[in-house]
Amino acid sequence: MALHPDFPLTTDRLRLRPFTRGDVDAVFGYRGREDVARYLFDPPLSREECALAIQQRTAQTGFAEEGDRIVLAVETLDDGKLVGEVSLIWRSVDARQGEMGWIFHPAFQGRGYASEAANAMLDLGFTGGDLHRIFARCDARNEPSWRLMERLGMRREAHFREHALFKGGWDEEFYYAILRKEWLSLRHSVAD
Template sequence: MTLTPNFPISTERLRLRPFTRGDVDGVFAYRRREDVARYLFDVPLSREECALAIQQRIGQVALEAEGDRIVLAVELASNAALVGEVSLIWRSVDARQGEVGWIFDPAYQGRGYATEAANAMLDLGFGRGDLHRISARCDVRNEASWRLMARLGMRREAHFREHAIFKSAWDEEFIYAILWQEWKARRSGISN
């Protein structure tokens, strides 16, 4: 399978599109924040580090081999304001497994944008991507993230306690996942 989406991916209120060099200031607005970096592997980023991250993301627009990722800017359809980013990673070719992720500007949280964008990535992964299972993970303290996973119809499959050192302390992580048939049932309006 090779997955090269047609961009932009449009939802009711959002456009998901490849990053451009012009996105540096928009990404820097939220990636420089300590409250955003708290649960990420990165520390708050400088503007120069954001520019490097954007340069890397510009080429992450297709799934061709295991480990590839699609990382997209999320902007409001109404005014093109950059509100965050979403990703889809191809974790296993043989088992048709993927992983979704997201980072959103706190100024735009609480409005359903992350749910809308993440649903679009699930649609992409299960639809044209032909994945069987898509997972997501987060620090157990990141309640907004694991609540989003639940809203997406994902089930908590694991709670890893003190499994790794993360930012100089023991990490605890939740793993959530949804299967293709569960996604299809949700899209058909059938409850599980």
């Protein structure tokens, strides 16, 4: 199963597109923040580190083999402002599974952008990518993230307690997932 979508992906209010070198300042605007990095594996990134990350992301636009990822910039349709990013990683070829993630600038949280963009990525993974299951994970203290997973119709499958050291302390993680048939059922119930 290869997946090489046509970009951009559009929703009612958003455009999801590959990153470009011109996105460095906008990405640094949120990836350089301590409050954004709090639950990420990376510390706050410098502008130079953001430039390197963007350079990698410009090529992360399709699936050819297990471990590949699609990482897209999320910008508003009305003014073209980059508000965050979403990702989908091909975690298992045999089990047809993917992992989804997102990072949004705090100034644009609470407007439904993350839900809208994440729904587009679920649609991409289940329809375009023919995935069977998509999961997401977050630090158990990151309530906005796990609440988003619940709004997407994902179910909490695991709560790992003190399973790894993370930034000097024990990490607790929630894993959420949704199956393709569940996603299709949710889409049909919304359309009815």
